[in-house]
Amino acid sequence: xxxxxxxxxxxxxxxxxxxxxxxxxxxxxxxxxxxxxxxxxxxxxxxxxxxxxxxxxxxxxxxxxxxxxxxxxxxxxxxxxxxxxxxxxxxxxxxxxxxxxxxxxxxxxxxxxxxxxxxxxxxxxxxxxxxxxxxxxxxxxxxxxxxxxxxxxxxxxxxxxxxxxxxxxxxxxxxxxxxxxxxxxxxxxxxxxxxxxxxxxxxxxxxxxxxxxxxxxxxxxxxxxxxxxxxxxxxxxxxxxxxxxxxxxxxxxxxxxxxxxxxxxxxxxxxxxxxxxxxxxxxxxxxxxxxxxxxxxxxxxxxxxxxxxxxxxxxxxxxxxxxxxxxxxxxxxxxxxxxxxxxxxxxxxxxxxxxxxxxxxxxxxxxxxxxxxxxxxxxxxxxxxxxxxxxxxxxxxxxxxxxxxxxxxxxxxxxxxxxxxxxxxxxxxxxxxxxxxxxxxxxxxxxxxxxxxxxxxxxxxxxxxxxxxxxxxxxxxxxxxxxxxxxxxxxxxxxxxxxxxxxxxxxxxxxxxxxxxx
Numbered sequence: 370x371x372x373x374x375x376x377x378x379x380x381x382x383x384x385x386x387x388x389x390x391x392x393x394x395x396x397x398x399x400x401x402x403x404x405x406x407x408x409x410x411x412x413x414x415x416x417x418x419x420x421x422x423x424x425x426x427x428x429x430x431x432x433x434x435x436x437x438x439x440x441x442x443x444x445x446x447x448x449x450x451x452x453x454x455x456x457x458x459x460x461x462x463x464x465x466x467x468x469x470x471x472x473x474x475x476x477x478x479x480x481x482x483x484x485x486x487x488x489x490x491x492x493x494x495x496x497x498x499x500x501x502x503x504x505x506x507x508x509x510x511x512x513x514x515x516x517x518x519x520x521x522x523x524x525x526x527x528x529x530x531x532x533x534x535x536x537x538x539x540x541x542x543x544x545x546x547x548x549x550x551x552x553x554x555x556x557x558x559x560x561x562x563x564x565x566x567x568x569x570x571x572x573x574x575x576x577x578x579x580x581x582x583x584x585x586x587x588x589x590x591x592x593x594x595x596x597x598x599x600x601x602x603x604x605x606x607x608x609x610x611x612x613x614x615x616x617x618x619x620x621x622x623x624x625x626x627x628x629x630x631x632x633x634x635x636x637x638x639x640x641x642x643x644x645x646x647x648x649x650x651x652x653x654x655x656x657x658x659x660x661x662x663x664x665x666x667x668x669x670x671x672x673x674x675x676x677x678x679x680x681x682x683x684x685x686x687x688x689x690x691x692x693x694x695x696x697x698x699x700x701x702x703x704x705x706x707x708x709x710x711x712x713x714x715x716x717x718x719x720x721x722x723x724x725x726x727x728x729x730x731x732x733x734x735x736x737x738x739x740x741x742x743x744x745x746x747x748x749x750x751x752x753x754x755x756x757x758x759x760x761x762x763x764x765x766x767x768x769x770x771x772x773x774x775x776x777x778x779x780x781x782x783x784x785x786x787x788x789x790x791x792x793x794x795x796x797x798x799x800x801x802x803x804x805x806x807x808x809x810x811x812x813x814x815x816x817x818x819x820x821x822x823x824x825x826x827x828x829x830x831x832x833x834x835x836x837x838x839x840x841x842x843x844x845x846x847x848x849x850x851x852x853x854x855x856x857x858x859x860x861x862x863x864x865x866x867x868x869x870x871x872x873x874x875x876x877x878x879x880x881x882x883x884x885x886x887x
Contacts, residue, residue: 393442397435404428430538434478445483448498449886454487455879462487462495476512476537500874500883509549517546518553522849525833547842554845556868557852560861567662575631575812576688578680579698579819580705583827584620585669588837623847625667625823626680629660633811638760658811660818665854667826667847677708697722698816701798724801725816729759736771736791764802768795826850
């Protein structure tokens with residue numbers, strides 16, 4: 370046991386008092402000398418460099434653990450009794466006990482923290498030294514928490530535990546990795562509510578907002594109530610597999626939102642798609658505008674309205690006076706469009722909405738096979754002609770032409786279904802297909818940024834084979850991956866540690882003031 374404050378061993382001669390513990394920093398010094406002696410010895414001289422690296426990794430980690438332990442023991446020796454310690458209720462903790470210890474699992478191994486306990490009958494003990502060290506509630510250090518969060522965002526929780534083990538020698542189970550990742554992510558929303566968004570290089574930069582979603586396979590208890598009810602009510606036709614049209618009802622939708630800046634590049638329809646039969650122009654096409662300062666958010670807990678509100682909040686931070694042009698890019702989802710329009714109206718923002726041109730092409734290709742046999746080259750010409758007409762602002766005329774052709778060719782209701790779907794889509798979404806205005810203003814007309822974000826944030830990590838997510842685990846990983854992608858992890862971690870101190874320590878003392886020695 371190390372010495373504690375108030376003892377006389379600091380002034381004593383260790384040689385004259387053999388029962389006294391060693392001075393705090395003697396053990397790491399001895400460990401260092403042993404390591405140097407080993408390096409100078411015959412055993413180290415006979416090792417290959419790889420074996421030498423392996424040995425130094427393990428022995429060096431123990432040296433660092435001893436150094437950390439020595440510093441903690443030195444702090445314990447120097448800790449002075451405080452004249453007054455008041456808890457958050459104003460109760461005085463006047464009884465002081467020495468020798469209270471707690472373990473701390475660090476990056477280098479497990480150490481002991483020894484400190485004074487300030488006691489008051491009927492109240493939890495107070496440990497001002499814990500507040501000075503900003504110790505976490507659990508036994509894992511903030512360094513381990515950070516490492517677990519980084520590795521859990523990259524790969525599975527099992528892989529994260531293995532990576533932590535390789536780095537630190539500490540055993541970390543799957544559930545421990547998940548819990549540490551969740552603890553690391555608790556302040557991300559608060560961080561983004563107060564952070565300074567990047568400023569536009571030029572006020573003419575367009576501010577683009579976009580959102581999308583993707584399902585995540587959840588554990589049964591983590592499903593939304595309506596999804597769980599569907600799963601419970603489903604009566605499968607077969608016992609060993611799903612029949613056509615049946616769903617497992619085991620997914621929960623993760624909503625993803627993005628905001629980014631874009632230097633407008635005016636283009637024409639020819640820059641996107643040449644007219645059918647025309648020779649390509651010798652002049653190079655105008656480049657598509659490129660996204661900059663991308664910011665992402667994602668949640669499996671919040672619904673689309675909440676995620677879009679966060680997207681608008683970020684846009685407001687970037688352009689609080691609404692001096693820049695704002696534009697929203699969507700894939701045509703009606704609920705998404707409704708939520709964007711509602712949020713924009715509530716904030717008094719004029720926000721044009723543009724539907725992804727690629728989705729229009731998908732509808733046109735589906736309609737093409739109603740009129741052409743599979744793999745018919747004529748289908749490509751047919752789609753190109755109608756896509757170009759949509760780009761020119763003639764979506765409703767294209768819809769009418771598709772319906773007429775389906776009627777003239779005498780297609781049955783089933784045969785013309787995809788054609789009718791395309792015509793209905795073009796008609797209903799015509800107000801959001803104003804591509805001439807979008808291209809002239811230099812706006813994007815494709816949702817590649819948000820689709821790439823969904824693929825990166827959700828699919829690449831959450832769709833790992835066999836993964837079944839808890840709500841807490843999925844939410845933490847989504848937010849951590851978005852944080853990393855935004856390049857904000859280091860700034861966030863400082864914010865997180867500040868919130869940890871406030872949450873775990875400051876809140877326990879009168880007026881949120883951690884007492885300190887005079």
